[in-house]
Amino acid sequence: MPPSLTLIQRDDCHLCDQAWDVMAAAGVPDFDPLWIDDDLGLQARYGERIPVLRREDSGAELDWPFDVDRLRAFLA
Secondary structure, three states: OOOOEEEEEOOOOHHHHHHHHHHHHOOOOOOEEEEOOOOHHHHHHHOOOOOEEEEOOOOOEEEOOOOHHHHHHHHO
């Protein structure tokens, strides 16, 4: 079973759109989006790093930029 994933992102983020494309190309079946626009704590933590993909099973995070190979290795 693939790990539960969260994509941490902002509204109107072209890098976030690119991350969605990479995730689709890698065959990521599902993930939960987490929008940080209205949360000052999350903005302070992730503001310069987004998009960030987080594994909910381990808490491991993959910062952008990532490609299909790096994403698959992160999920393995």
